[in-house]
Amino acid sequence: MKKLRFFIALFMAKLATFLLKMLGRNATYMPGEVALKISKDFLGHLKLPETVICVTGTNGKTTVSNLLTSILTKNGYDVTNNSFGSNVQAGIAAVLLQDSDIFGRAKKKIAVLEVDERSSLLIHPYIKPDYLIVNNIMRDSVKRNAHTDFISYIITSALTEKTKLILNGDDLITSSLAPQCKNRMYFGLDAEKPEVSDKPFLRDIVYCPDCGAPLESEYLRYNHIGRMYCTACEKKSPDRDYLVTAIDRENSFFTVDFKGESHTFTLINDNIVNVYNSCAVVAMLTILGLSPEQIEKGFSQSKIVKSRFDTMSAGKLKITFQMSKGQNPIACTRCFNYVASIPKENKLLIVSTDDISDNTNESENVCWLYDCDYSIFSDESIAKIIFTGPRCRDHLLRALIAGVNKEKIVLCEDTDKAVSLIDPEKYTDIYVLYDLYRQEDAAKMRVQFKKLGEGTK
Amino acid sequence: MTVEILFSEIAGLYGDAQNAKYLELCLPDAEFIYTDICSEPYFVNNTPDIIYIGTMSEETQRRVIEKFRPFKDRINELIDGGTVIFATGNAPEIFCEKIDYITEKKEITGLCVFPLTVKNDLFKRYNGKVLGTSGDIKVVGFRSQFSFIYGDNSSYAFLQMQRGVGINKESKFEGMRKNNLFCTSCLGPFLPLNPLFTEYLISLTGTSAEAAFREEAMDAYKKRLSEFEDPKVKF
Numbered sequence A: 001m002k003k004l005r006f007f008i009a010l011f012m013a014k015l016a017t018f019l020l021k022m023l024g025r026n027a028t029y030m031p032g033e034v035a036l037k038i039s040k041d042f043l044g045h046l047k048l049p050e051t052v053i054c055v056t057g058t059n060g061k062t063t064v065s066n067l068l069t070s071i072l073t074k075n076g077y078d079v080t081n082n083s084f085g086s087n088v089q090a091g092i093a094a095v096l097l098q099d100s101d102i103f104g105r106a107k108k109k110i111a112v113l114e115v116d117e118r119s120s121l122l123i124h125p126y127i128k129p130d131y132l133i134v135n136n137i138m139r140d141s142v143k144r145n146a147h148t149d150f151i152s153y154i155i156t157s158a159l160t161e162k163t164k165l166i167l168n169g170d171d172l173i174t175s176s177l178a179p180q181c182k183n184r185m186y187f188g189l190d191a192e193k194p195e196v197s198d199k200p201f202l203r204d205i206v207y208c209p210d211c212g213a214p215l216e217s218e219y220l221r222y223n224h225i226g227r228m229y230c231t232a233c234e235k236k237s238p239d240r241d242y243l244v245t246a247i248d249r250e251n252s253f254f255t256v257d258f259k260g261e262s263h264t265f266t267l268i269n270d271n272i273v274n275v276y277n278s279c280a281v282v283a284m285l286t287i288l289g290l291s292p293e294q295i296e297k298g299f300s301q302s303k304i305v306k307s308r309f310d311t312m313s314a315g316k317l318k319i320t321f322q323m324s325k326g327q328n329p330i331a332c333t334r335c336f337n338y339v340a341s342i343p344k345e346n347k348l349l350i351v352s353t354d355d356i357s358d359n360t361n362e363s364e365n366v367c368w369l370y371d372c373d374y375s376i377f378s379d380e381s382i383a384k385i386i387f388t389g390p391r392c393r394d395h396l397l398r399a400l401i402a403g404v405n406k407e408k409i410v411l412c413e414d415t416d417k418a419v420s421l422i423d424p425e426k427y428t429d430i431y432v433l434y435d436l437y438r439q440e441d442a443a444k445m446r447v448q449f450k451k452l453g454e455g456t457k
Numbered sequence B: 001m002t003v004e005i006l007f008s009e010i011a012g013l014y015g016d017a018q019n020a021k022y023l024e025l026c027l028p029d030a031e032f033i034y035t036d037i038c039s040e041p042y043f044v045n046n047t048p049d050i051i052y053i054g055t056m057s058e059e060t061q062r063r064v065i066e067k068f069r070p071f072k073d074r075i076n077e078l079i080d081g082g083t084v085i086f087a088t089g090n091a092p093e094i095f096c097e098k099i100d101y102i103t104e105k106k107e108i109t110g111l112c113v114f115p116l117t118v119k120n121d122l123f124k125r126y127n128g129k130v131l132g133t134s135g136d137i138k139v140v141g142f143r144s145q146f147s148f149i150y151g152d153n154s155s156y157a158f159l160q161m162q163r164g165v166g167i168n169k170e171s172k173f174e175g176m177r178k179n180n181l182f183c184t185s186c187l188g189p190f191l192p193l194n195p196l197f198t199e200y201l202i203s204l205t206g207t208s209a210e211a212a213f214r215e216e217a218m219d220a221y222k223k224r225l226s227e228f229e230d231p232k233v234k235f
C-alpha cells in the first residue's frame, strides 16, 4: 500500500515538474510538496544516489554546497544538488525526484544537499547521509531557530552512526554533535590566531557539554569560534585533520595541512567565515578521493569575490552598501564590526535592518536588537547614524542602552527621506546597512545618492 | 539597594540579558551581583531587593531547577517576605509543579510555588505578541516558546490579556504573580519595552526611580502600544 502511494506520489510530482517546466516556472519546491502530501515517507522510498553528502549548520551551508557541486562538476562528476531550490523537506524531495527515473531510482551517482538545520529530523530518518558537513551552530532567528541546544539536539537525534561527520573543530558546539557517529573528521584554522581574545558580546557555549564546568578559551575569533578547553575534565576543542595554516590575502591563496602535507588553494573570498567554508570543501573533496590538483582546478576556476561590499561613487561621495540579515544578531553584529573596522574617519551610517514584511499589518519582534552589539556604534570613526524604518525608536533606545551618544543619532521613520538628511559637504564616506528584504529601499537610495553627489563635483 | 542577576551567562537568551543592563541604568547607585550557575546564589544568605532570571534552553532549565532545589525553602521565604523577583521567558516554569519535556521524553519536578504544570514540545514553536494589563499599567511583549503552562492561574495571573494568549492557547491570563514574584512568558528586553512597568517594579522595593532614557523608552512604548492596539496588526 505504502509502495503504491509512493508510485502515485512520484507520478503526480513528476507530472507537476513537467507542467511547471512547460510554463517556464521553477520546479524546485512544489513537486516535492505534492509528493509529500500523497506519501508522507516519500523520501524513504526513493533510491538515492550512491553517495549522499549533506551540508547543514547556521552560516555558510549554501556556500559550501555550491562550492562542492561546482568543483565536482568541473572534475566531471554529475551531481544532484538543491543549490537553486529549497533546503527543507519539500525542496529536497523535489530535487531528488527530478533526478530520478520513473521508478524513483537516482540517475546520478552523487548528491550534495544543503539541509536546513531545523528540518534534520524530517529528512534524516529517510535520507541517511554518507557524509554530513556542519560549519557552525550559533544563535540565529529567535522565532525559528530558538537556541543552539535545540539545534544540536535535533541534528544529533536525526543521525545514525552510519553517517561520517566533517565538523568545524573550532566550534565546540558543532564538534560535540552526535557522539554516536564515531567516524569524525575536523577542519579548522590555525592561521591568523588572535593574540588576545576580546570577550565576545554573545557566546552560545559557556560550560562544558560533558561535565558542566566552566570552559576556558585559548582564543576566540568571534562568538564561540576558537579553541576552548574544560577547566574540570578532558574535554577540549578537537585536533583538526584539515588545518588552514596560512592565508595570503594579497594573492588570494590559503594553505591547508592534511595527511602530513601542505597544499595551497585559491581563496575566493577572504572573510574568515569563508576560509572555514573553503577548508570544509577541501576536507570533503579529499575524503571523496579528489587530488589537491583536482580541487585546486575547481577553486581556481571560481570567481574571486574581492569585497563583501557593493560600493558606488557619486561626486565626492563614496557609498558602501552592505546587506545585513535582519533578525540575525550575529550576522548583524559582524556587519557593524566590519564597518567600524574600516580605517576611515567621519563615517555616516544608515541602518535599515527592519524586516518590512514583519511591519506590514504587523509589529516586528525587536528582541534580536538586544542580542546585537550596538556599542560598536560608539566607535570614534562613526560620526553619524541614521536609523530608518518603522522600528527606528527601538533602534535609538537600544543604542542608548548600549552607551551610544544620542548626539550621533538621527531618526528617520520614512526610509525614502534618509538620504535627504545627509549634508554632502560634511559627510562623504557613507555606509548603508540594509535587510535582505529591503533591496528596493537600497535601490531607491542609490538613485537619491546619485543626485545628492552631483552637487559635490 | 542590591540586585541579584541570576545565571545571565546562560539564562539571558533572546536579549533577556539586557533587562539587567537596563536595571543598572535605572538604578545607578545599586549594587549588582551577577551570580553564575557554578556559584552559590547570593540570595541564599542575603536578601537582595530585586532578583532577576531570564530565558534559557531546556537543558539549562533542568540544571537551574536542580541548582535551586536545595534552596526551595529559602526561595519560598523570599517570596513570602516580599522580595521583588522577576522571571521572564521560560524561567517562570521553574516555579511550577512539573515540566513534561515531551520530545526529549523527560519529566522533572519544579519548585511547586504554583499549582501548575508545563508541557514542552520541541516540534511546536509558538511565536506571538502580548497586550495586557498589570493593574492599571498596559504591558506589551513578545513570546517565542516551545512550552505552555496548564492549570488555573486566573486568580493570580500577572496579566489580564487584551490581545494574545495566556499561559496556554485557551487561557486569557498570562503569567503568574505571588506577592512580588512576577512571572511572564514574555521574553527579550521586557523592561526597556515597558518603562512604566519597570518603574512600578522598582517602586515595590520602596525606592522610586525613573526608567532609564525615559523619554525615548516612552516614545518606543507608545508607538508599539498603538500598533498592538490596532486591530489590523496580527497577533
Ligand SMILES: [Zn+2]
Residues within 6 Å of the ligand: A208, A209, A210, A211, A212, A213, A230, A231, A232, A233, A234, A235
Ligand atoms: Zn568538562
